[in-house]
Amino acid sequence: MSGKLPFNPPQLSQFMDACWVENYFTKDEVALILKAYDTRTKSAAQVADEGLDMPDLRKSTVTFLEPNDAEYAPIIHKLAQLAIQVNQQRYAFDLSGIYEPLQIAQYDSNDFFDWHTDFSNGQASTRKLSLSVQLSEPSSYEGGDLQFKINTNEINAPKSLGTVVIFPSFIQHRVTPITSGSRKSLVAWITGPHFK
Numbered sequence: 442m443s444g445k446l447p448f449n450p451p452q453l454s455q456f457m458d459a460c461w462v463e464n465y466f467t468k469d470e471v472a473l474i475l476k477a478y479d480t481r482t483k484s485a486a487q488v489a490d491e492g493l494d495m496p497d498l499r500k501s502t503v504t505f506l507e508p509n510d511a512e513y514a515p516i517i518h519k520l521a522q523l524a525i526q527v528n529q530q531r532y533a534f535d536l537s538g539i540y541e542p543l544q545i546a547q548y549d550s551n552d553f554f555d556w557h558t559d560f561s562n563g564q565a566s567t568r569k570l571s572l573s574v575q576l577s578e579p580s581s582y583e584g585g586d587l588q589f590k591i592n593t594n595e596i597n598a599p600k601s602l603g604t605v606v607i608f609p610s611f612i613q614h615r616v617t618p619i620t621s622g623s624r625k626s627l628v629a630w631i632t633g634p635h636f637k
Contacts, residue, residue, distance in 0.1 A: 450527060450607070458531055459589055459598070459608035465523060466603035470516060471576050474627055477513060478504055478545045478576075486546060488557070499554045501616075505542035506627075517543065517629075520605070524570055524631045527607045534569040534609075536633040541568075543629045545576070548585050553618040556590065559610040559630060567632040568610035574627040575604045582622030589614050 450460040466474075481504040488495050506513050521539055528534055541564065548554075559571045573587060579600045587598040587606060590613045598606045608614070610630060 450530075459606060459612060460527060460531065461599055461604055461606045462523065463599055463601050463604045465605045466516070466519070466574060468602065470519075471574075471603050473513070474516060474545065474574070474576055475625065477506055478547065478625060481505075481545075483547075486554075497555075498557065501546045501548045501552045501554065503544050503546045505544055507542055508539045520572055520574070520629055521631070523605060524572060524607065524629075528570060528631075532570070532609065534633055536569055536631050537567075538632065539629055540632050541630050543627060545625065545627050548582075548616060548619045548624045548626075550619050550621060550623075552585075554616040556613055556615045558613055565610075565630075567635060568630040569633045569636075570631040571608055571610045571612075572629045572631070573598070573606045574629075575600050575602055575606075576625035576627055577623065578602050582619055582624045584618050584620035585622075585624035586617045587614065587626075588617060 450462045483502045483504045485494065486499050486501040486503045487493055488499050506517070508517055510517070517539060524536070528536055559565060560568050579602075587600070588595045589598065589608070
């Protein structure tokens, strides 16, 4: 995108304010993020601030990028710039920045993350926006859809490589079980003062 940010990114549905920018990250940028996953220590994904192992809710493997990691500063800055612009156009949340480690997750066969929000007690109580970056070609796996619940409908997010999906952290979403292949994603949370 050569530094230009999109205006009025499309929404997933007229009834829900989640939006996306397709191909926001280039293949080279995605490869750099994948290098971080391949070279860092990985662990089973946990949930909540307490770091609970809840295999009925989530099963995947994760590693993390610190927000001040110099090697990945251009990636993190580009993600933050998109969050700022989308927030100005859609949400007008009071944002502070990216202060939590960014999570790179891999979902293999039968891995999933059931319905949840990214907003809860403790540290997660200051999350305002969630950003999910698609790091896998959609043809490399089956299942693994990032979905949002709209009334009784389940809406799939687009999944072309490098796409960023942006949504308020309090919106319910899930990753459906992988039936074949492997899916990787990068998730960042933009924090701010507590909602009032």
